[in-house]
Amino acid sequence: MDRPEKPYGAVFLVDKPYQWTSFDVVKKIRNALKVKKVGHAGTLDPLATGLLIICAGKETKNIEKYQAREKEYVGSFVLGKTTESFDLEREVKQIADPSHLKKEEILQAAQSLTGDIMQIPPHHSAIRKDGKRVYESARKGFEVKLDPRPVTVKTFEITGIDLPEIHFKIVCSKGTYIRSIARDMGELLGVGAYLSALKRTAIGEFRLENAWKLELLIDKIKSEQHENL
Known part of the structure; x- marks a missing residue:
């Protein structure tokens, strides 16, 4: 999860929690990253769980590409x-x-x-x-x-x-x-x-078993930001 200062781009695989909306996950990650451009590639209903692809920074331009996958x-x-x-x-x-x-x-x-x-x-x-x-x-x-x-x-x-x-x-x-x-x-x-x-x-080729639990991902993002201060 290397984070170059400019231009920033990242893709995160997240295991969406039960009763969270897809936008709830986007908002949580956006706040942690302190990056304006964050979006998801394919909505999951609140009562569904599982793989959600989150794109941040310059990677948001590839959202449609991820959404189109099987x-x-x-x-x-x-x-x-x-x-x-x-x-x-x-x-x-x-x-x-x-x-x-x-x-x-x-x-x-x-x-x-x-x-x-x-x-x-x-x-x-x-x-x-x-x-x-x-x-x-x-x-x-x-x-x-x-x-x-x-x-x-x-x-x-x-x-x-x-x-x-x-x-x-x-x-x-x-x-x-x-x-x-x-x-x-x-x-x-x-x-x-x-x-x-x-x-x-x-x-597509992205599997749930390789996804982050949301709170662990947030902790990882915050830890890396602290190291880069």
Whole structure:
């Protein structure tokens, strides 16, 4: 983590803590670095954890390059219930008993959502529609019509079934919403579903196991700044 005075540029791999927004992480690192230009390469929802790439200084011009890389996630869906946000941000509602579902049906649904697909983003998301974040309208009770978008789900592997919960590994393109995959899987199976846990394990060649725990990274930055005084 060498830090030349001019021009400064750095890339940090961070394991985003649970319930932190991606911007919370950016702000924490920006304050520690005392550098104005700091940004992240791909949002993680507050209830998700895992790999977040932070770019600082001149490296912020490469954010789009990092964002474009393939993403890998592991997590779990709960079948038989759903929420307005398709995760645990909103109230859980009972839809149908999933206990009758067979392994083959679950695997077939996952296969149907693999490949080049058209996906409607969740209404509780940070994308913009008519200049506004759609989650702002959703939280006020307004429904915004969102058009399907092309995404690629390279891998959708069911790694465990313990009904009503199923566990997965997904490798997908930029712009893919795992919460939308939960929604669509629930609809295919006729029982509803929501995302109960999500961790991003890779962005391109960058792996979560090489990421910093946030507080350790902040301590490292402050220590190096002190040494350079």
